[in-house]
Amino acid sequence: DVKVTQSSRYLVKRTGEKVFLECVQDMDHENMFWYRQDPGLGLRLIYFSYDVKMKEKGDIPEGYSVSREKKERFSLILESASTNQTSMYLCASTLLVATDTQYFGPGTRLTVL
Amino acid sequence: KQEVTQIPAALSVPEGENLVLNCSFTDSAIYNLQWFRQDPGKGLTSLLLIQSSQREQTSGRLNASLDKSSGRSTLYIAASQPGDSATYLCAVCGGADGLTFGKGTHLIIQP
Numbered sequence: 650d651v652k653v654t655q656s657s658r659y660l661v662k663r664t665g666e667k668v669f670l671e672c673v674q675d676m677d678h679e680n681m682f683w684y685r686q687d688p689g690l691g692l693r694l695i696y697f698s699y700d701v702k703m704k705e706k707g708d709i710p711e712g713y714s715v716s717r718e719k720k721e722r723f724s725l726i727l728e729s730a731s732t733n734q735t736s737m738y739l740c741a742s743t744l745l746v747a748t749d750t751q752y753f754g755p756g757t758r759l760t761v762l
Numbered sequence: 763k764q765e766v767t768q769i770p771a772a773l774s775v776p777e778g779e780n781l782v783l784n785c786s787f788t789d790s791a792i793y794n795l796q797w798f799r800q801d802p803g804k805g806l807t808s809l810l811l812i813q814s815s816q817r818e819q820t821s822g823r824l825n826a827s828l829d830k831s832s833g834r835s836t837l838y839i840a841a842s843q844p845g846d847s848a849t850y851l852c853a854v855c856g857g858a859d860g861l862t863f864g865k866g867t868h869l870i871i872q873p
Binding site for chain 2: 699754758
């Protein structure tokens with residue numbers, strides 16, 4: 650079974666802090682994604698990566714950056730956390746975007762105070 | 763820009779009923795359509811994936827159909843059970859940038 654893990658289930662940070670969210674998948678997937686989920690807005694794509702060291706902006710990249718130094722690991726970075734980044738963050742991976750399902754991690758509930 | 767709409771936003775039915783969840787999308791140029799289930803506070807679990815060339819997929823009590831030309835999909839759940847209570851999300855894949863999601867249907871099955 651594919652397993653996608655995220656470093657924390659719950660995280661509380663202060664405004665202005667630098668925040669790292671880690672995602673690891675164990676199925677040698679090429680493609681990895683970061684989404685945020687908010688009530689009334691649904692899931693929105695922040696960044697994605699189709700290979701090591703490659704990254705592409707999604708629909709809402711402002712205030713975020715990403716890092717993919719190894720194939721299995723995709724990190725989301727909040728350079729200076731703000732209260733409007735309080736959200737549920739979900740990581741996903743897939744082998745082939747056009748034909749395969751995305752496998753999701755359990756999510757990280759981030760609260761920025 | 764692709765938009766995905768799910769109707770109804772919420773649904774409550776007695777156990778044992780058959781039910782249909784609806785999904786529509788604005789751009790028919792898709793690779794596939796996927797249905798997911800999300801339990802409260804959890805990640806998403808894949809239920810069914812329909813490729814753009816397919817008309818339907820089945821898994822157990824679940825059947826999903828796709829009419830790409832009209833931009834519609836339905837998820838049919840037969841003989842509903844309390845354990846089916848969850849939020850069901852429809853998502854379409856239009857390219858390398860992954861999925862565009864609807865806002866979901868919150869389903870409650872009353873025992």
